[in-house]
Amino acid sequence: MRGSVMGTTVTLAAGALLTAAMTTASASPPTAAARTDxxxxxxxxxxxxxxxxxxxxxxxxxxxxxxxxxxxxxxxxxxxxxxxxxxxxxxxxxxxxxxxxxxxxxxxxxxxxxxxxxxxxxxxxxxxxxxxxxxxxxxxxxxxxxxxxx
Structure with missing residues (x-):
């Protein structure tokens, strides 16, 4: 059971980090080069x-x-x-x-x-x-x- 809890914790932590990274990336304004191309x-x-x-x-x-x-x-x-x-x-x-x-x-x-x-x-x-x-x-x-x- 301990292994199952540890695996679930690692999976949830990885998911949270991925969600945070995606939210940050999508919220970033486009660079000046992207706007002028x-x-x-x-x-x-x-x-x-x-x-x-x-x-x-x-x-x-x-x-x-x-x-x-x-x-x-x-x-x-x-x-x-x-x-x-x-x-x-x-x-x-x-x-x-x-x-x-x-x-x-x-x-x-x-x-x-x-x-x-x-x-x-x-x-x-x-x-x-x-x-x-x-x-x-x-x-x-x-x-x-x-x-x-x-």
């Missing part, structure tokens, strides 16, 4: 998937003749994202199926995050700016800004 916006791709810090991204969804590759993200915040990579563009000469892809070093900037119409709880970047470091595809300016699909 806003959800990070995503980049929505051609197949309506959300991506955070993708390494590749297709710009020309219809034919894949322009894509970003080897993206290295330096920043991905609630306001903007910045990466460097290569824009691979098909010259479509003499026509796209017979054309060749050429790489152009580029800096990518994502901005203007807004709620996504398909999933309003998800924020996504709505503007992409490409800045070509050296060389650029025919007909492109050194800085090109595109609206992103919603």
């Amino acid at each position: 806003a959800p990070r916006p995503a980049l929505v791709d051609c197949t309506w998937h959300t991506n955070v810090r993708p390494t590749d991204f297709i710009l020309a969804c219809g034919d894949g003749n322009s894509r970003l590759m080897g993206l290295h993200w330096k920043q991905w915040s609630p306001d903007a994202a910045t990466a460097t990579g290569v824009n691979m563009v098909n010259d479509c000469t003499p026509y796209c199926a017979a054309g060749h892809f050429h790489g152009y070093p580029v800096t990518v900037r994502l901005q203007d995050p807004k709620p996504w119409k398909k999933q309003p709880g998800v924020r996504h970047y709505t503007l992409m700016t490409l800045t070509y470091a050296r060389g650029r595809p025919d007909g492109f300016q050194q800085v090109m800004t595109y609206p992103l699909w919603d």
